[in-house]
Amino acid sequence: MPELPEVTTIVAELNSAVVGKTIKEVIFKDARLLKAIKPQIFVKEVVGQKIVQALRRGKVIILKLQSGKFIIIHLRISGWLLLAGEEGKHSRIILKLSDGKLLNFCDGRVLGELRLVDDWHDLNVVKTMGPEPLEISKQEFAKLFEGKKTKIKPLLMDQHFLAGVGNIYAQEAVFCAGIHPEKEANKLDKKQLEKLYDCLIHVLEEGIKDGGTSADSYFRLDGSKGTHVEHLMVYQRDGKPCVKCKKPLIRITTSGRGTVFCPHCQK
DNA sequence: AATGGGACCTGCGCGC
DNA sequence: TGCGCGCAGGTCCCAT
Numbered sequence: 001m002p003e004l005p006e007v008t009t010i011v012a013e014l015n016s017a018v019v020g021k022t023i024k025e026v027i028f029k030d031a032r033l034l035k036a037i038k039p040q041i042f043v044k045e046v047v048g049q050k051i052v053q054a055l056r057r058g059k060v061i062i063l064k065l066q067s068g069k070f071i072i073i074h075l076r077i078s079g080w081l082l083l084a085g086e087e088g089k090h091s092r093i094i095l096k097l098s099d100g101k102l103l104n105f106c107d108g109r110v111l112g113e114l115r116l117v118d119d120w121h122d123l124n125v126v127k128t129m130g131p132e133p134l135e136i137s138k139q140e141f142a143k144l145f146e147g148k149k150t151k152i153k154p155l156l157m158d159q160h161f162l163a164g165v166g167n168i169y170a171q172e173a174v175f176c177a178g179i180h181p182e183k184e185a186n187k188l189d190k191k192q193l194e195k196l197y198d199c200l201i202h203v204l205e206e207g208i209k210d211g212g213t214s215a216d217s218y219f220r221l222d223g224s225k226g227t228h229v230e231h232l233m234v235y236q237r238d239g240k241p242c243v244k245c246k247k248p249l250i251r252i253t254t255s256g257r258g259t260v261f262c263p264h265c266q267k
Numbered sequence: 268a269a270t271g272g273g274a275c276c277t278g279c280g281c282g283c
Numbered sequence: 284t285g286c287g288c289g290c291a292g293g294t295c296c297c298a299t
Contacts, residue, residue, distance in 0.1 A: 001292070032276090059293080077292045078277080090278090109276045111293075125294080150269065159294080167292070216291085217278090255270075257292070271299080280290085 002075040004133070004164030005207030006218050006226065007056050010081055013221035014054035014063070017083055018103060022050045025096035033092050033107060033114045042116055045069060046095070055120075058129050058163035062120045072115040072123065073105065079112035080219045081105060088223065108217050130162045133200055141200075142193045145185045152188065153181035154255040156200070165200070167257055168213055168235045173200040175234045180266045181252075181259045206231060234260045 002010070026043045028034070034042060046065065055062040061073040061081075073081070082088040082104040093114055095103040105114060120126060131140070144162065148155060155161055156170040165173070174181050176199035179192060188196065212218055212226030215236055220226060233243050238251035242262040251260045 003293095074293085076275095076294070107276095108278055109292085111276055113294095147268095154270095157293090256272080258290095269299100272297090274296085275294095276292105278291100281288090283286090 001077055001166050001168060001216060002079065002212070002218050003059060003166035003169055003207075004056075004204055005169070005210075005228065006212035007059050007061060007075070007164070008208050009212045009226060010221055011054045011056040011061060013083075014051075014061070014081070017221060018063075018097065019051055019054055021101075022098040023047055023095050024098055027094040027096065027102075028092075029087075029094065030092040030110060032110055033105060033112050035113050035115050037116050045116055046071065057120070057126055058132075058159055059166070060120070060123070060125060068118075070117050070120045072113070072117055072120060074113040074125070075107070076109075076111040076113065078109040078217045079105065079107035080217060081221055082219065082223050083221045084223060125159070128160050130158070130160055132163050133165060134204060138194055138197045141197045142190065145188065145193060148185035150185050151182045151254060152179060152185050152196075153259055154257065155185050157257070165204075167259075168215065168232070169200070169203050169207060171235050171259055171261065172203040172233055175261060175266060176203060178265055178267065180263075181254055181261050183267075234262070236260065 023046050028039055031039050049065040049067055051063050052066055053064040063071040083101055088104045088106050090106040090108050091104040092107050093105040153170050153174050156165050177196040207228045210226055210228035211220055213228040214225035215229045234249055238249050238260045240249055242249055242265055244265050247264045249260050249262050
């Protein structure tokens with residue numbers, strides 16, 4: 001799943017490989033990904049437009065156009081972007097660029113979204129989004145948890161609470177901090193919150209360093225894989241030995257989401 | 268305020 | 284090898 005490190009990787013690559021190019025043509029293989037605007041209107045608005053900047057907020061990819069409008073891309077679960085000379089697997093919407101390359105919005109499950117907006121700040125998803133974990137201090141981080149009775153792991157994944165953390169990095173962060181994923185957030189003491197902050201920053205930064213986690217259907221812009229999957233401690237490792245204590249990791253479902261953890265190391 | 272469940276979707280892994 | 288079933292999961296929406 002594309003989370004903060006994956007989207008950060010993609011946006012950096014868009015900035016070096018796509019920014020400065022002009023959209024020549026839009027090809028709809030599956031227009032269902034396009035939301036809140038008719039295909040012909042979208043085409044009229046974006047064809048001939050130069051892409052001037054790529055940005056990220058949470059898991060949202062933002063492409064600024066010369067006109068001042070923004071193309072909004074949300075990859076959700078199974079989406080990825082591919083910049084290549086040809087179509088990719090599960091290409092749904094394709095932007096043909098001035099250098100002849102195709103910017104493919106690929107998505108296996110068709111749950112991703114493509115939009116065009118006047119100002120990305122006005123997007124509901126952005127207006128209700130929590131702070132960026134890499135942009136807040138330890139003190140600000142700790143303050144978020146005051147009075148929160150929610151289980152810690154689903155709370156970390158709540159985009160209204162904190163932006164960009166999903167199922168992979170939430171599991172990795174609580175494992176790193178030695179905290180049980182179902183621990184009530186407000187029962188964490190100061191020391192645990194500080195440890196959790198350090199761990200969250202750590203797993204996100206390591207993810208970015210590795211170009212993301214290609215565990216399911218995430219790929220970098222050129223189609224290659226991010227290498228962070230080999231550094232995951234718990235995600236999708238149920239039954240395998242804990243890297244700390246060697247006892248087998250177990251899998252539970254928390255708020256409807258699969259969660260792998262070590263019952264011995266995480267209290 | 269917080270939690271739970273359904274809907275959106277389809278590829279893929281599993282069991283037979 | 285082939286078929287059918289049901290899970291996976293980010294986000295939104297509704298109900299409790």
